[in-house]
Amino acid sequence: MTAELYRLYFVNRHSKFVIRHSLLHPLPGTYALVFRAKRKKRLIIGKLGILKLQPGYYVYVGSAFGPGGLRARIGHHRKSSSRHHWHIDYLSEYLAPDEVWYTHDPTHREHHWSEVLSHTAGASIPLPGFGSSDCRCISHLYFFSSRPSGNYFRRKIHAGVDGHARIFAEKFLDINSISDIH
Numbered sequence: 001m002t003a004e005l006y007r008l009y010f011v012n013r014h015s016k017f018v019i020r021h022s023l024l025h026p027l028p029g030t031y032a033l034v035f036r037a038k039r040k041k042r043l044i045i046g047k048l049g050i051l052k053l054q055p056g057y058y059v060y061v062g063s064a065f066g067p068g069g070l071r072a073r074i075g076h077h078r079k080s081s082s083r084h085h086w087h088i089d090y091l092s093e094y095l096a097p098d099e100v101w102y103t104h105d106p107t108h109r110e111h112h113w114s115e116v117l118s119h120t121a122g123a124s125i126p127l128p129g130f131g132s133s134d135c136r137c138i139s140h141l142y143f144f145s146s147r148p149s150g151n152y153f154r155r156k157i158h159a160g161v162d163g164h165a166r167i168f169a170e171k172f173l174d175i176n177s178i179s180d181i182h
Ligand SMILES: [Zn+2]
Pocket: 110, 111, 114, 132, 135, 136, 137, 140
């Protein structure tokens, strides 16, 4: 893998976010998106039900093994008129992305990542079934009242899986607060 750096944008209806120097390649892999919620809100998540947002952090685990890989999935631009395809689309439309943890490991790791998150201190399940319609996990979305630690998460994953590829953690910046990006 080359060390090529990308600029990765994430757009929702409220703002635009960027990772200026990302190693996130257009290759397959597994990711966890950490979102920050600043206020309470009731969100209808398609047919699944109502998610009562609380101030804190929401961590969503997914994978991208289609064209464009992780980069296309994480950097996908949300137009307010487009239809929601994934449960996460309902959330990412409203919440600010804080951080992304990801790996280009060629094995699907999302269910294991989800399990590790479920056993992390402070984790709760805000809406059972979120992102887990096609697997046995109770949920692929977890809530934390304070910011979850990417370093702790990476240590737990590497301790539990032999040969797991490297896990990266990169922070999003709110583009409205940056002056040197056009
Ligand atoms: Zn799962």
